[in-house]
Amino acid sequence: MNDSEYIKRFTVSNEIENNRYSCLIIALEDSRMLTGRNLENGKYDLNILRNDKTFLNPNSFIGIINYLLFLEMIGEIFRLKSFKTNKTNNIFKALKQFGNSIPENDINTIIALRNSLAHNYGLINTPKYSKENPTKRHKFIIDNSDDCLVLIKYPTKKWDGDYTDKSDDSSTIVSSIKLIELIESIYRNLRNEIDKNSIELSLKGGIEELKSKFTIRN
Secondary structure, three states, X not given: XXXXXXXXXXXXXXXXXXXXXXXXXHHHHHHHHHOOEOOOOOOEOOOOOEOOOOXXXXXXXXXXXXXXXXXXXXXXXXXXXXXXXXXXXXXHHHHHHHOOOOOHHHHHHHHHHHHHHHHHOOOEEOOOOOOOOHHHOEXXXXXXXXXXXXXXXXXXXXXXXXXXXXXXXXXXXXXXXXXXXXXXXXXXXXXXXXXXXXXXXXXXXXXXXXXXXHEEEO
16 A cells, blocks of 8 residues: 555554554543543443453543543644644644644643643642743642533633642633543544645654554564
8 A cells, every 4th residue: 555545544443454553543442441432433422341250430631631641642743735834742742733723822832731630640730940831730620520511611820839738719710521532623624634735744753663663563
């Protein structure tokens, strides 16, 4: 198959060709399974992965982290041919290109949540030089309820980094359901853009880097 066909199969099929598998689709399917979603379409149907003793919690951090890592992969691998930026963060690039005009403040907050979960397995993000970057400093609450109306609810008073402050008024609330639905929509938008031939690889090594770094044999 040619490069365009390979890239398309990479974004839609677990097995790209004989005994070669797409890490992108593996990450997506794992994310769906860990959050109780349908493996084929990403809809929330409590198709929960089971271990030896009990069901895994579909609202656990690991499922959300997996989705955020999947989002990072999209930003690292793909680029709209018309897209120009000097930003290097892969979540920023994925959301900016395929997120349907998400406010930049929300993008920075999603990046901060990713860092909090991935670095600390917790809900506090206090980046280096946070006094100069107050938009990146957050005390998070993850809302798992179906009735949360917005993706991100910002605090009535900005958290200043005081660890003794336990107030919800200074916490940034993120809807896990809406965050996952956003990432699923970005994946759909990516596929649509690939169908329109408006995508190119963002990888310096091109198709060979894609094959080497983002596929595996089993």
